[in-house]
Amino acid sequence: MTMPDETAVRLSEEEGRTPPRGRDLAQLWVCGFLVLLGILAIIDASRLGGFSASNDPIGPKPVPIILGILLFVVAGCYALDVLRGGRGEAENGEDDGNFDWRTVGLLCAVFIANAVLIDWLGWVISGALLFWGAAIVLGSRRYLLTAVAAVVLSLATFYGFAIGLGVGLPAGVLQGIL
Numbered sequence: 094m095t096m097p098d099e100t101a102v103r104l105s106e107e108e109g110r111t112p113p114r115g116r117d118l119a120q121l122w123v124c125g126f127l128v129l130l131g132i133l134a135i136i137d138a139s140r141l142g143g144f145s146a147s148n149d150p151i152g153p154k155p156v157p158i159i160l161g162i163l164l165f166v167v168a169g170c171y172a173l174d175v176l177r178g179g180r181g182e183a184e185n186g187e188d189d190g191n192f193d194w195r196t197v198g199l200l201c202a203v204f205i206a207n208a209v210l211i212d213w214l215g216w217v218i219s220g221a222l223l224f225w226g227a228a229i230v231l232g233s234r235r236y237l238l239t240a241v242a243a244v245v246l247s248l249a250t251f252y253g254f255a256i257g258l259g260v261g262l263p264a265g266v267l268q269g270i271l
Contacts, residue, residue: 117180124172131164199230215265220247 138157203226210219224243254260
């Protein structure tokens with residue numbers, strides 16, 4: 094006599110599918126890590142001094158506190174999903190054990206190039222190269238459109254930091270122009 098689980102495994106193997114597995118309780122470690130990050134963010138935010146200015150009466154404390162609370166919420170939702178038996182669906186190529194080291198290596202090279210060039214070229218140019226290079230490495234083949242989007246995104250982040258947050262990113266060779 095076969096057990097119901099054995100029957101499900103045998104039928105799913107005949108159909109070419111993997112059998113549904115039980116709960117993956119190891120994912121609760123990820124939830125615990127997210128809670129730990131939330132705690133650290135809130136503790137660090139509580140240690141920030143009383144910085145305030147006429148144009149920023151709140152100061153820098155609320156953002157890390159909100160992020161810490163959001164980390165708690167994400168950890169709770171993820172833990173609930175894991176405990177209910179939820180698991181992620183494998184995408185193309187995830188189950189075959191192959192890992193695309195070339196893509197990871199090229200992305201690392203793009204990030205390292207950004208870190209090396211940001212002081213000399215400035216954020217607008219190095220950020221545009223970062224965004225463009227990452228998009229190309231990840232599969233974009235519309236080179237001109239990707240370049241335009243990268244320049245717009247780097248300019249938007251440059252001015253967003255400068256005007257919105259009051260944080261100056263390096264201008265590099267474009268000093269005096271931006």
